Amino acid sequence: MLQAAIIGGTGYTGVELIRLLSSHPKVTIKWLTSRTEAGKPVASIFPSLRGISDLTYSDLGEGTLEALTSCDVVFFATPHGVAMQQAEALVAAGVKVIDLAADFRLQSLQSFEQWYKHKHACPELLKQAVYGLPEISREAIKTAKVIGNPGCYPTTAILGLKPIIEAQNDKGEAVIEPRIIIDAKSGVSGAGRQAKLNLNYAETTDNFNAYGVTGHRHLPEIEQGVHELLQSKYTHNIRFVPHLVPMIRGMFTTIHLSLTDAGCDLDLQQIYEQAYQNEKFIDILPAGEFPDTRSVRASNRLRIAVHQDNDTKSATILVVQDNLVKGAAGQAVQCMNVMFGFDESLGLNHVPVVP
Amino acid sequence: MLQAAIIGGTGYTGVELIRLLSSHPKVTIKWLTSRTEAGKPVASIFPSLRGISDLTYSDLGEGTLEALTSCDVVFFATPHGVAMQQAEALVAAGVKVIDLAADFRLQSLQSFEQWYKHKHACPELLKQAVYGLPEISREAIKTAKVIGNPGCYPTTAILGLKPIIEAQNDKGEAVIEPRIIIDAKSGVSGAGRQAKLNLNYAETTDNFNAYGVTGHRHLPEIEQGVHELLQSKYTHNIRFVPHLVPMIRGMFTTIHLSLTDAGCDLDLQQIYEQAYQNEKFIDILPAGEFPDTRSVRASNRLRIAVHQDNDTKSATILVVQDNLVKGAAGQAVQCMNVMFGFDESLGLNHVPVVP
Amino acid sequence: MLQAAIIGGTGYTGVELIRLLSSHPKVTIKWLTSRTEAGKPVASIFPSLRGISDLTYSDLGEGTLEALTSCDVVFFATPHGVAMQQAEALVAAGVKVIDLAADFRLQSLQSFEQWYKHKHACPELLKQAVYGLPEISREAIKTAKVIGNPGCYPTTAILGLKPIIEAQNDKGEAVIEPRIIIDAKSGVSGAGRQAKLNLNYAETTDNFNAYGVTGHRHLPEIEQGVHELLQSKYTHNIRFVPHLVPMIRGMFTTIHLSLTDAGCDLDLQQIYEQAYQNEKFIDILPAGEFPDTRSVRASNRLRIAVHQDNDTKSATILVVQDNLVKGAAGQAVQCMNVMFGFDESLGLNHVPVVP
Amino acid sequence: MLQAAIIGGTGYTGVELIRLLSSHPKVTIKWLTSRTEAGKPVASIFPSLRGISDLTYSDLGEGTLEALTSCDVVFFATPHGVAMQQAEALVAAGVKVIDLAADFRLQSLQSFEQWYKHKHACPELLKQAVYGLPEISREAIKTAKVIGNPGCYPTTAILGLKPIIEAQNDKGEAVIEPRIIIDAKSGVSGAGRQAKLNLNYAETTDNFNAYGVTGHRHLPEIEQGVHELLQSKYTHNIRFVPHLVPMIRGMFTTIHLSLTDAGCDLDLQQIYEQAYQNEKFIDILPAGEFPDTRSVRASNRLRIAVHQDNDTKSATILVVQDNLVKGAAGQAVQCMNVMFGFDESLGLNHVPVVP
Structure with a gap:
């Protein structure tokens, strides 16, 4: 043991x-x-x-x-x-x-x-140190001595963007316009187990708000992840707006992208399905569906839906995870499994708790 | 002004x-x-x-x-x-x-x-000082110099018990057995605007618990109110158990009483309706109905349902109020209105906010 | 009467x-x-x-x-x-x-x-018929015979966009790039008082999801409103993604805009403050603040925060309202007041219910 | 398999x-x-x-x-x-x-x-048929052909009452007065996965109510369980009032009992600890503590706190469970384990999900 x-x-x-x-x-x-x-x-x-x-x-x-x-x-x-x-x-x-x-x-x-x-x-x-996102850097994690376990928002953003950004690189043409908008929503447990007035039940319930529009610490981490995926070929302009949702667990990230003509020619659904076909914890929903956060509650899964709309030359990528599991502790255990040569999903096969 | x-x-x-x-x-x-x-x-x-x-x-x-x-x-x-x-x-x-x-x-x-x-x-x-419950001590409030505005739990308990206890005095016979059980449930705002870990959204939501089974400060206040109503004729044994409900506002008090034979002979519904027929803020629901807390949300009303069951010789009195209005600030304004000779409901005619 | x-x-x-x-x-x-x-x-x-x-x-x-x-x-x-x-x-x-x-x-x-x-x-x-948004078409409402009372989402979108779009017209130059992204979040009461499985408490609570990415009926209404503001001078590409928030009332709309060089030269905060300086129900928050939905709960107010970031050439407009008041019934009463020559805020001066 | x-x-x-x-x-x-x-x-x-x-x-x-x-x-x-x-x-x-x-x-x-x-x-x-409450009738379950899996409320009531009622039988003297008051509170999932208006999120949230004061179907089941425990030695008068709590999962049952002199002489804490010392799924909290429903969320555990107050000759028994696990599906699996000779906790060792 x-x-x-x-x-x-x-x-x-x-x-x-x-x-x-x-x-x-x-x-x-x-x-x-x-x-x-x-x-x-x-x-x-x-x-x-x-x-x-x-x-x-x-x-x-x-x-x-x-x-x-x-x-x-x-x-x-x-x-x-x-x-x-x-x-x-x-x-x-x-x-x-x-x-x-x-x-x-x-x-x-x-x-x-x-x-x-x-x-x-x-x-x-x-x-x-190795950035502990196995779906991005599994090989490096295997031999890493120190893991920086990703933040919750960056996990959804980077995994939600990876396939479309890599498609871009493969083509040699830009698939998306250089402005990436990440409108993210987190449950309250993401703020930690703290005695704070703004986290008081009577302050948070039946309420919704944004915070950190221009200064959330997860922004440089998202930028780093995106730029690495891009291999410095392009400069992207990332806009990240986090919001607080009156729920305990769960993170929902809506990524708004504009497609180039090259992008419109691609079948994004297929690209995402192929990109993650071997990933046990990542699930691409059928075309046209919407994920909800409870579908991953208390589990290490992350689900993605891809909504491509060539009429408006846009794509909306919807990503859900449990911020405490795939967004924190579950990811850390996943990294540990990789580091020690265990099956990557060992101890992480919890069925999401619904309702 | x-x-x-x-x-x-x-x-x-x-x-x-x-x-x-x-x-x-x-x-x-x-x-x-x-x-x-x-x-x-x-x-x-x-x-x-x-x-x-x-x-x-x-x-x-x-x-x-x-x-x-x-x-x-x-x-x-x-x-x-x-x-x-x-x-x-x-x-x-x-x-x-x-x-x-x-x-x-x-x-x-x-x-x-x-x-x-x-x-x-x-x-x-x-x-x-005068205890500021107008439905009990309106005359004294008129000339009071200092008002002790009632606690939220005692407001529901005393107003919920008044008619049945006074009926008792009128008859000369005991109508209820001497054990009064008050099982009360309060929204989280009752705990105040405080930075406390146990009030954190993620601690309180999707959760329910009891507290203060043997030592809540509202117990002596309830006892005082009940004994005053009884005019020291009987000694009652009051058991008060408060619980915390994951809701912002609202208080629901379930009063469990055992009826004597004399009590079974009475029509409690009628007694309650008569007792409060001139009270603008107190509403007795039709027989057989159940109040819900949102029916008084953000208003100064208090609603009561009377469930008499002669088969088991019991009565269950259900009382709802908004803990911050009739249970606190609204009651204080009602007292002020009485003290200064205004119409008692002046400035207090808010329609409850539903949904 | x-x-x-x-x-x-x-x-x-x-x-x-x-x-x-x-x-x-x-x-x-x-x-x-x-x-x-x-x-x-x-x-x-x-x-x-x-x-x-x-x-x-x-x-x-x-x-x-x-x-x-x-x-x-x-x-x-x-x-x-x-x-x-x-x-x-x-x-x-x-x-x-x-x-x-x-x-x-x-x-x-x-x-x-x-x-x-x-x-x-x-x-x-x-x-x-007149579109019943008094802040846009007050004069027409005064003599209207039939009012089409705006949808909740379009109210936030159109009022949130009006100042920046009109600024554009004034200058003769485009202030924002032609892609408008509206990432909107609504409380559950917006779905109506219905017996539906997907609205069941146990389905909706501790959950967050998107819906209607490519087909919400409020989209053509938003487009109509925006194009009218633009007086057909430009064609904008509007992307509208609604989400369902586990709260009863409240709507939060995040509008993501890209600024042109002309736009970066403007002080958007000042433009918004001036645009609405005579509007009783519209409140522009001080620069740097974030609105929350409860700050308008059960009232007819709509609050806006303007976050301009010239470094990324972007502006984020945050709009909150109570979907049942300014987003529905309150707006209808406001229109009625205008139509019958009453003070526009008559009967609409409710203080938001907090907490 | x-x-x-x-x-x-x-x-x-x-x-x-x-x-x-x-x-x-x-x-x-x-x-x-x-x-x-x-x-x-x-x-x-x-x-x-x-x-x-x-x-x-x-x-x-x-x-x-x-x-x-x-x-x-x-x-x-x-x-x-x-x-x-x-x-x-x-x-x-x-x-x-x-x-x-x-x-x-x-x-x-x-x-x-x-x-x-x-x-x-x-x-x-x-x-x-055998009533499938292993802590009560394990032997009969082992050979049962048909199991009637207990209702959620009766599970808490019967397991919460068992030790104090059996203590009574052992002494030959009554330990509690014959009136048992069960004030129970359930999360909304207990009402099932249904499209019903009264279960709509906007109806249920920030609200609390009682229902079925005189006619809930779980009452005869509780009576049957209690009378069986009593072996028909006494007739008890059971009052059962269920309430609906705005939470997804969880059941909290407050049992109000009056102690006889014989009851006051007992150490109820010790009686409960001994009664359940070999039960894997039942946890008696230390004296003075209060259980909360989330401490059993998504697990098959049931926790009990015993509050004895000899001054008022009363005992309050607080019981929590997850209504869908120990109150339904978990209990069914526990019965299955007993019937097929598996370890009773096989497949039921989930750690409660907190927060």
């Missing part, structure tokens, strides 16, 4: 990792840490885990490194800036690191420091 | 008072205070008030007393323990005080100090 | 009309009709109206015309295709007609018949 | 059975029937099952019996009255029958026909 540690197990991505790893047949959670809840059983904080997990939160303190180096893999479900403090020592000791925060997502040091207002603690390691 | 002040206008009862008083034809809000938001327009905190209210929050500081004594009435929408610090001076200056917190609800000093863990600042004034 | 009739008062727009007209100081509802509920008090179908409305549903049958011609104004809160059967006779009798369905929205007969699959019953009257 | 059939797989209990059986290691779903959806893939009705289930709905028509007798077990997730038409033939053919509707729940023929208004089709088989 793989020995795993979860650093910071009191947030929603942390407890989702516990849910997923608890029933993973090849992993044991050896350490679960929290400074604020140290000494308490996890089931006293999350009564849903009563009878399921006997783990107790630890504050490893000075013994942290020693404890963690006895593990095979360490998940950081912590705020930005924590993983980079410990990653180098862990990697040096041969431990795989998967950071669910942003410390290892942006390959550009400058971009990281600009958007996250943190000086990066290990720029050398950052260069070796 | 009556000059009013609202002390502590950043909570849900405060903003609801602003909503109600803004369209009251005989009242002007002169002062609106907040320590944390002083200097800011109320519409910057509550954008719903943009174009409706030009008020700015003040921190009156040392000038508080002077400012407030220029008003006719002062509403305290503050935490427990604030109103009692200022009430004596205001009353001395001839200003009417309506406290929406608990400082003047419990007539027993000992009970107050036991349940609220505050030493009372003005025990003498407490003796003169 | 104006005598009004509401035809089809059992849907959500019908009951909202009742709510609004019940407290309108210059209107009496004389007739309220329903075939299915004829003979029943409205308060038996909507208990929220107990104690507020004594109206009973009528099925006027053969006496319909006679009954309705005794009114000053008739509101049709019926499905598409009903108003056009009765409008001519009513207009001939001097009664004003306001149709909340689509019979008189589209000026093109062909477009109506294509999108609604109904043969139009009175093409001549259609030519005289 | 066990061959199973699900009759009526389009409702919420049906799709939940599919979810549970899809990942059960010893069962294959051989037939899935629906008259209305025959010929369609289950994944076209429930897109959540895309990539998970290849099943297609069948209308077995005249071949029903033949098809079903090739199975080991048949689940009826149909309306009341269907299973009893086919059960005799299946049992005769050696097939185990588990009915998730009410045909085999009430042992009294008269009671069934009174409450369900159906003539029972197989009264002889009814006598052999």
Whole structure:
């Protein structure tokens, strides 16, 4: 059995990792840490885990490194800036690191420091980090030492754009006009397990709003992903507007694209189906259908619908995922499976919970 | 125009008072205070008030007393323990005080100090305070100087029990067995406008729970109300269990009673209809119907259904109100109307918002 | 007092009309009709109206015309295709007609018949009908005989686009690129008071989806509105994608625009503020803010935020309204006020209900 | 592998059975029937099952019996009255029958026909049917041919009352007074996957109501369960009031009991812990805690909190379950495990989904 540690197990991505790893047949959670809840059983904080997990939160303190180096893999479900403090020592000791925060997502040091207002603690390691989106960089993940687990919005945006962008490259002609509009909608759990007034039930329910029109931190991550797909052949202008939906889990991303004449000649439905035909977690809906977020609730699946309209020379790509699973903890487990040579879907075959 | 002040206008009862008083034809809000938001327009905190209210929050500081004594009435929408610090001076200056917190609800000093863990600042004034439930103590309210505005749960419990308990007194025989069970359910706004983890949308939605089975502060207030109705003729054993419902506004109180033989002989439906036939805000549903909370949403109405079952010698009284209106701010305005000789429903004729 | 009739008062727009007209100081509802509920008090179908409305549903049958011609104004809160059967006779009798369905929205007969699959019953009257958006066509509404009350989505789209499109005309240069993307989100009440599986609580809650990507009936209405604003000077390519939000009321419309160089030179915030400076129901938020739907809940207000980003040469216009008020019944009352020379906001000054 | 059939797989209990059986290691779903959806893939009705289930709905028509007798077990997730038409033939053919509707729940023929208004089709088989609550009648289930799978409310009521009622029997003295009040609250999925106006999102959300105060069909089932536990030693007066909560899944049952002097002498916490110490799916919370429904969401667990208050001589028992799992499909699978000698929790070890 793989020995795993979860650093910071009191947030929603942390407890989702516990849910997923608890029933993973090849992993044991050896350490679960929290400074604020140290000494308490996890089931006293999350009564849903009563009878399921006997783990107790630890504050490893000075013994942290020693404890963690006895593990095979360490998940950081912590705020930005924590993983980079410990990653180098862990990697040096041969431990795989998967950071669910942003410390290892942006390959550009400058971009990281600009958007996250943190000086990066290990720029050398950052260069070796792999962006943990298996459908994009599976081979690199297999041998990666450090994974920057993607943000939830970028996962939907990059996977929703990949086939149409790669089609472009193949043709040698532009298939879409250079303006990409990503109108994204997230459930409230995406904001984390926090005591904040704007997340109070009475503030959020029966309400809908936008935020971060010009400054969401997931924008540079989306740009990085898109530019990588494009192999720097074009410059795209990406507009990203996130919204908050009164629902617990779920992310719905509507990507608005304008097609070139070359694009209109393609059968996008077919392109998407082929692009993902071997991907277990990605589902292309039949032409004309609409995905809904509950169709992936509590599962690692991501579903895409492609609406091509040659009359208006436009394409609308609709992407749904559970922001806590494929958008966070599930993706991290998927990466772990790839890193350790397990079947990629091991422990991730949950049937979506409907209704 | 009556000059009013609202002390502590950043909570849900405060903003609801602003909503109600803004369209009251005989009242002007002169002062609106907040320590944390002083200097800011109320519409910057509550954008719903943009174009409706030009008020700015003040921190009156040392000038508080002077400012407030220029008003006719002062509403305290503050935490427990604030109103009692200022009430004596205001009353001395001839200003009417309506406290929406608990400082003047419990007539027993000992009970107050036991349940609220505050030493009372003005025990003498407490003796003169009137419990602001017009359907129970309208005459006393007319001349009251200080109103203890009822808690939301006690409003439903006392008004739901009044007819059956008074019927008892009239007959000289007990109509109900001495055990009263109040199983109450409240929307989340009842917990106030607070940044608390347990009120986070993702914690509260698609969830239901109980709290305070043996220790909710509204219990002594209900007991006080019931014992007053009973005129100390009987001792009743009241069991009060509050629950939290994933809805914004609304309170549903299910009162379970056992009938005596004398009780079975009565037509409870008729008793309730007669008891409240002159009350504008109280509606007795036709026999056999069930109220729902949305039928009173954003209005000052309280609806009651009476389910008598002589086979099991039981009665179930179902009471609904909007916890922020009849359960808080609306009731305070109703008291104000009574105190100043206005039509009792002035400014309170909102049609419930459905859907 | 104006005598009004509401035809089809059992849907959500019908009951909202009742709510609004019940407290309108210059209107009496004389007739309220329903075939299915004829003979029943409205308060038996909507208990929220107990104690507020004594109206009973009528099925006027053969006496319909006679009954309705005794009114000053008739509101049709019926499905598409009903108003056009009765409008001519009513207009001939001097009664004003306001149709909340689509019979008189589209000026093109062909477009109506294509999108609604109904043969139009009175093409001549259609030519005289006025699109009831007072902020666009106030003068025409004043003397209109028949009003086609706008759809909810088009209200947000047209009012959200008006200032930027008119700016364009003024300059003689294009301010925005010809592709307009309207990504709109509606609460569930927009689908009407219907027994449908896909509207079942357990289907809709904790869920988010898109619908009608290529075929929503509000698209031709938006196109008509935009082209009228443009005075046929340009051809715009409008892409409209509606989504369903798990909330009762509220509509949030995100309009994505690309700016030309000419557009980048403008101060859009100022343009919007000036354009609507005399409109009582339209509020332009301060630069940098985001509207939320609850800030207009149960009120006739519509709030707009303008996010201009010259770096990406884009503008994002965010528009919120209550779909049942400014998006339906409130707008109809606003039109009525204009038609009868009342103050335009008479009976429409409700403070939004927050929380 | 066990061959199973699900009759009526389009409702919420049906799709939940599919979810549970899809990942059960010893069962294959051989037939899935629906008259209305025959010929369609289950994944076209429930897109959540895309990539998970290849099943297609069948209308077995005249071949029903033949098809079903090739199975080991048949689940009826149909309306009341269907299973009893086919059960005799299946049992005769050696097939185990588990009915998730009410045909085999009430042992009294008269009671069934009174409450369900159906003539029972197989009264002889009814006598052999076993009430499928493993924690009550595990031994009988092992050899049962027909299971009447319990209703959701009775599951919480009977399991919540069992320890305190059995304590009573052991002592020879009454521990509780003979009036039992069951104030129960259910999520909306309990009403089934139906197109009904009162279940429309806009009717149900931000709302709370009671229903069936004097006539819910689960009352006789609760009475039967309680009287069986009591072994007819006492007559209890059970009052059952169900309420509808705006949440998808979850059931919360508050049981109000009055203690006798004998009851006050007992440590109820200890009694409950001992009573269920060997039950894998039942969890007694530590003294003083409150369960919430989400702590069991999408799992087969049922949690109980015991609040004993000797001052008022009362006990409040709080019970939570997921109405679709332990209250329906999960319990059916648990029964199946018992009937076929599998580990009772096989395929039922889902971690509750939080948040």
